[in-house]
Amino acid sequence: MSTYIEEKRKVTSHILWEMKQRGEKISMLTAYDYSMARIIDQAGIDCILIGDSASNTMAGNATTLPITLDQMIYHAKCVVQGVENAFVIADMPFGTCSGDSLKSLSSAIRMMKETGVNAIKIEGGKEIQEDIRKIIDAGIPVMAHLGLMPQSINKYGTYGIRAKDEKEANKLIEDCLLMEELGCFGILLEKIPASLASIISRKIKIPTIGIGAGNGTDGQVLVIQDAMGMNKNFAPKFVRRYADLESIMREATLNYIQDVKTSSFPNESESYK
Numbered sequence: 001m002s003t004y005i006e007e008k009r010k011v012t013s014h015i016l017w018e019m020k021q022r023g024e025k026i027s028m029l030t031a032y033d034y035s036m037a038r039i040i041d042q043a044g045i046d047c048i049l050i051g052d053s054a055s056n057t058m059a060g061n062a063t064t065l066p067i068t069l070d071q072m073i074y075h076a077k078c079v080v081q082g083v084e085n086a087f088v089i090a091d092m093p094f095g096t097c098s099g100d101s102l103k104s105l106s107s108a109i110r111m112m113k114e115t116g117v118n119a120i121k122i123e124g125g126k127e128i129q130e131d132i133r134k135i136i137d138a139g140i141p142v143m144a145h146l147g148l149m150p151q152s153i154n155k156y157g158t159y160g161i162r163a164k165d166e167k168e169a170n171k172l173i174e175d176c177l178l179m180e181e182l183g184c185f186g187i188l189l190e191k192i193p194a195s196l197a198s199i200i201s202r203k204i205k206i207p208t209i210g211i212g213a214g215n216g217t218d219g220q221v222l223v224i225q226d227a228m229g230m231n232k233n234f235a236p237k238f239v240r241r242y243a244d245l246e247s248i249m250r251e252a253t254l255n256y257i258q259d260v261k262t263s264s265f266p267n268e269s270e271s272y273k
Contacts, residue, residue: 013141017205019046026209038082121144172192227239228243229242
């Protein structure tokens with residue numbers, strides 16, 4: 001068993017910037033509840049993302065689109081309760097930052113005030129620059145999300161790799177430079193060619209976090225259920241499984257059922273007198 005535990009201080013956006021400058025990789029996992037957040041925070045994770053992937057992993061939806069702002073606020077509040085050191089980022093769900101800058105600002109303020117997260121993440125580039133500008137000007141840290149943007153799945157029609165052709169790659173680079181100029185503290189790059197992610201990571205001074213973007217980004221993120229083997233039906237190329245919790249939990253449940261059926265649980269020592 002390996003561990004990465006050292007004397008930790010509360011991670012901030014400035015600390016993430018410092019990590020990039022000295023070449024230290026940034027670790028990030030998703031969490032959606034108190035218990036999971038507490039475990040990975042105590043293990044020493046740098047960042048925790050309350051992803052709108054909660055729509056898939058927690059609610060069973062086929063896409064991220066159905067989850068609401070109120071639902072994301074609930075999950076974010078639960079996660080914050082379990083965190084002492086990690087930098088906590090919450091996704092702004094579909095429709096909350098979509099071109100109406102005043103509405104976007106109002107939604108972002110709700111997320112920050114009602115949850116206590118440290119920052120928000122927003123999918124989109126140049127098309128929503130005024131939304132991002134207004135939110136950052138209000139003092140809210142923003143991580144941009146570019147490349148494959150799951151909230152745009154109906155536009156793409158596929159979860160395939162993005163920015164493989166020159167035109168889309170050039171736009172992605174331009175969007176990343178713009179996000180840095182606007183004041184974003186970081187950029188999440190999803191499912192793009194590794195070589196392009198490396199180029200972008202060298203071009204900009206703010207940290208890049210990759211998912212399906214190769215090893216040249218400044219950090220990596222995975223969905224906790226994927227990394228811990230709780231969802232074996234989803235197995236994209238970029239996922240590495242660090243545990244097989246699905247099998248462990250199934251076996252434990254079978255053992256529990258057997259003990260209840262045979263009246264071996266609870267035994268005398270597990271009962272009150």
